[in-house]
Amino acid sequence: MPRIYLSPPHMTGNEQAYIAEAFESNYIAPLGPFVERFEAMVCGATGAKHALATVSGTAAIHLALRVLGVGAGDVVLCSTFTFIGSVAPILYQQATPLFIDSDAKSWNLDPELLRRAIATAPRPPKALIVTHLYGQCAEIDTIVSICREYGIAVIEDAAESIGAEYGERGCGTFGDFGVFSFNGNKLLTTSGGGMLVSSCGESIAKARFYATQAKEAAVHYEHREIGYNYRMSNVLAAIGCAQIEVLEARVARAREIFDTYRDLLGGLPGVAFMPELPRSRGNRWLTTLTFEAVAPEIIRLALEAEDIESRPLWKPMHLQPLFAESPRCVEGVSDALFACGLCLPSGTQMDDAALCRVCDVIRKAHP
Numbered sequence: 001m002p003r004i005y006l007s008p009p010h011m012t013g014n015e016q017a018y019i020a021e022a023f024e025s026n027y028i029a030p031l032g033p034f035v036e037r038f039e040a041m042v043c044g045a046t047g048a049k050h051a052l053a054t055v056s057g058t059a060a061i062h063l064a065l066r067v068l069g070v071g072a073g074d075v076v077l078c079s080t081f082t083f084i085g086s087v088a089p090i091l092y093q094q095a096t097p098l099f100i101d102s103d104a105k106s107w108n109l110d111p112e113l114l115r116r117a118i119a120t121a122p123r124p125p126k127a128l129i130v131t132h133l134y135g136q137c138a139e140i141d142t143i144v145s146i147c148r149e150y151g152i153a154v155i156e157d158a159a160e161s162i163g164a165e166y167g168e169r170g171c172g173t174f175g176d177f178g179v180f181s182f183n184g185n186k187l188l189t190t191s192g193g194g195m196l197v198s199s200c201g202e203s204i205a206k207a208r209f210y211a212t213q214a215k216e217a218a219v220h221y222e223h224r225e226i227g228y229n230y231r232m233s234n235v236l237a238a239i240g241c242a243q244i245e246v247l248e249a250r251v252a253r254a255r256e257i258f259d260t261y262r263d264l265l266g267g268l269p270g271v272a273f274m275p276e277l278p279r280s281r282g283n284r285w286l287t288t289l290t291f292e293a294v295a296p297e298i299i300r301l302a303l304e305a306e307d308i309e310s311r312p313l314w315k316p317m318h319l320q321p322l323f324a325e326s327p328r329c330v331e332g333v334s335d336a337l338f339a340c341g342l343c344l345p346s347g348t349q350m351d352d353a354a355l356c357r358v359c360d361v362i363r364k365a366h367p
């Protein structure tokens with residue numbers, strides 16, 4: 001039987017036709033018609049107003065910090081329960097991350113602890129990077145309104161959460177900036193890539209400038225500021241255009257996969273699935289759950305023995321050696337999730353037979 005991967009790329013079939021079109025037009029460059037089309041399509045699909053396609057989600061977060069003027073010594077609040085790409089750009093800017101724990105009802109940033117972090121920060125924080133984890137929205141309306149009170153800019157790390165909704169609005173469109181990733185393991189992929197979105201056209205124009213080596217308008221290439229080479233290639237944007245066309249279908253399938261797992265495993269004692277906040281609809285990028293009666297590593301090894309890939313939840317940033325000295329506002333929620341949790345294979349091309357195969361192994365390994 002073929003190996004079952006955690007979250008492999010799921011191509012639609014249109015990618016190659018679009019890539020061929022890019023080749024025929026000879027736009028093999030980090031700009032071109034597919035880049036503009038992909039940016040417009042992401043706006044259309046998410047409700048964002050302006051967008052900039054980038055080489056990665058990490059680059060998009062870096063650009064957001066740069067446009068916000070975050071620099072040496074500034075404090076940036078951020079989710080501790082996240083992936084490194086979310087917070088490494090804080091260090092690129094020589095700023096200080098202040099890690100905030102999750103709450104149990106969303107697994108995402110706890111608004112109460114956000115207030116406490118603001119009150120106890122070594123200096124008034126300049127920005128917040130809030131992660132929408134595994135496709136599940138954080139309590140973003142409350143979080144944005146708290147930050148507005150204190151004049152703190154909000155960057156939504158929706159790298160894993162394109163197509164998720166909170167109330168009537170798309171995840172990534174509430175803050176000053178939103179970020180999506182199209183890395184190979186995400187719900188949609190361009191092999192590698194990202195997108196920065198904002199309702200402020202000037203901010204996206206500034207980000208585009210920094211992402212294009214900060215080239216001033218002069219034929220001889222004049223430079224007054226440090227920039228980066230962060231633009232997405234036209235060839236990869238062609239892949240993105242084919243991927244974004246099927247966003248709704250991918251979200252629907254990922255949600256079905258989640259429901260199937262819950263139906264088949266929900267009866268096991270001590271098993272709990274990642275919750276979803278009322279008024280929100282996650283994209284269920286990965287089905288994630290926690291175990292009380294068994295160490296998740298036992299389950300992971302049992303799956304691996306049957307050639308099925310699964311993974312622990314993200315190790316919280318405040319537990320990473322890189323951030324041993326960083327300030328934090330944590331209460332043990334993400335520590336416990338990390339200790340008990342597991343990500344199940346959730347590729348949207350998985351059929352029900354594959355899902356049953358995974359569940360059979362888990363049921364056998366579970367006491």
Ligand SMILES: *Cc1c(COP(=O)(O)O)cnc(C)c1O
Pocket residue numbers: 055056057058059082083084085086131157159160180181182183193194
């Ligand atoms: C994948 C991911 C990123 C980084 O995106 P890349 O495109 O891989 O740079 C950032 N934050 C989170 C939460 C992610 O899952």
